[in-house]
Amino acid sequence: MAEDNNGFRADWANKDFYAELGVKKDATADEIKKAYRKLARANHPDSNPGDTAKHDKFKKVAEAYDVVGDADKRKKYDEMRSLYAGGGNPFGFGGGAPGGQRGYNFEDLFGNAGGAGSGGLGDMFGDLFGGRTQRRQSRPRATKGADVETTATIGFLDSLEGVTIQLRLTSDAPCPDCNGTGGKPGTRPHVCPVCEGAGFTVNDLGGFSVNETCPRCGGRQLIYDEPCPTCGGSGRGLSGRTISARIPAGVKDGQRIRLRGKGAAGEAGGPHGDLFVTVKVTPHRIFGRKGDNLTVEVPISFDEAALGADIKVPTLGGAPVTLKVPxxxxxxxxxxxxxxxxxxxxxTKGDLLATVEVQVPAVLGAEAREALEAYRAATAGNRLRANLFEQAGA
Incomplete structure (x- = not known):
């Protein structure tokens, strides 16, 4: 399918991306993401070598999710579909329109027909379809800050009950001297010549195209001839801060917790990134953990195991409980x-798994030895290892 010089794909006006993903038009973002992941897994080329039909389906699903999976793009796509449904084909592709009427020209419809600041559909659809309008943007687009990773070590009891900890973070942030612009303070920027002020370039993948951050301006849309001496033109610096983080009750050793909006600051007023905390739990002297259950080893004597007994078992942070050993x-x-x-x-809470371990005394008193020798004599006829030798010779 041919493109106009703004990169607009005419066939996209006729595509129902919601139907491609198998969701309704009013589907939530989570429903759209779930549908895309399911279809992408089922039709991925790596999982279906040689299956052309599934390869094509994978491309269509990726194209659909690229549009309706992004909130801004989805809004503009819905507006474009409404215009299309209201008057047939409002774009008048290809020379003339039905009935002898003159078709629309993409230069007039999406270009800078009214001069700088005229707006129009080009502003609304330009970034949706990977095209560039002739109108220059003077304000860098807001960019979400980077995600930050850190590790926190907490005690075993704190991991069960939950705890609030203080984290000292050093993360990426806008340069304090140029405020994230990357230019030398006091100098003026000009439009990036590579992306022509769009902030992105278009990469043709054969079946569809993908917008990628401009390598020259880094998505800022503007560049400076003189870089900021503090950050070297990157627009970024380091920021040190202390935050409070709530570790939820029941967290496991090695678990990764996401704290939204606690990461690095964004650019041009963009939101903060997220903070990911990997929790390390200090082992307990007595108790262990297996999923949502705690574990403990309880020593018992030979007579308690043989005759049965009621024994006390400790619990973590609570009163002991009585365990009946048969x-x-x-x-x-x-x-x-x-x-x-x-x-x-x-x-709710898991269970305590108490494993009894029979203890053999290292030293015996005279009475204990006499009693055990009497027990040995009384049980001399028990051939405990008879089956062992019978099976060994089988």
Whole structure:
């Protein structure tokens, strides 16, 4: 499909990107993203080698999501579709229009027909379809700040109950001398000659085109002949600050938490990026963790395992509980104590898994030795290892 000199694809006016993704026109951003991910996975070329139909579907899905997956682009696309639905083909592609009427010219419709500042559909659709209007933009577009990564170490009990910590961050920020413009203070900028003030360039991928940040101006749309001596023209510097971060109850060791709007400052009034905190949990001396459950090893004596007993088991941050050990309990058996584990996201708690370990005394008193020798004599007929040798010789 041919493009006009503004990069506008005429066939896009006839495409229903919502239908391509299988969602309704009033679908939420999350519904659109979910539909795109599902279709992209099912039709990805790497997963379907040689399947031309799925390769084409993958391209169409990517093209649709590039437009309706972006809030600004989606708004302009909906406005364009409304204009199209209201009067057939309002663009008059190709020479004449039906009925002998003269078709529209893209230069008039999307160009700078009225001179600087005239506005028009070119302003509304230019960045949606990868084209450049002849109108120059004098104000850099707002850009979201970079995301910031950091690590925080907390105690085992704090990981279960939640804690607020202080984080000292050093992150990317606008240069304090040029305010993020990249130009020497007191000098005037001019329009970037590479992107002609659009802030992006168009990369043709064969089936569709993608807008990419201009490599010359970095998306600022304007450039300075004399760079800022402080930042070397990058427009960026370093910012040190301390923030409070709430670590939720039940966080696991190695878990990554996202704090929206706590990252680096944006450019030209853009929003802050996000802060990602990787949590490290200090091990406990007694308790361990397995998912939402806590674990503990409880030593018991031979007679408690053989005859049974009621024993006390500690809980983390609470009163001990009584565990009934049945007679004949083997070493290594695990008992579940409900509701004494880690807190879950829904506010309920996991369980405490108590594993009993039979302890063999290193030193025996005279009476204990005499009693054990009597027990050995009484159980001399038990061939504990009979099956072991029978199976070994099988």
């Amino acid at each position: 007679a004949g309990t083997p070493s290594g058996r695990t008992f579940r104590i409900r509701g004494k584990g880690a807190q879950k996201p829904d506010g």
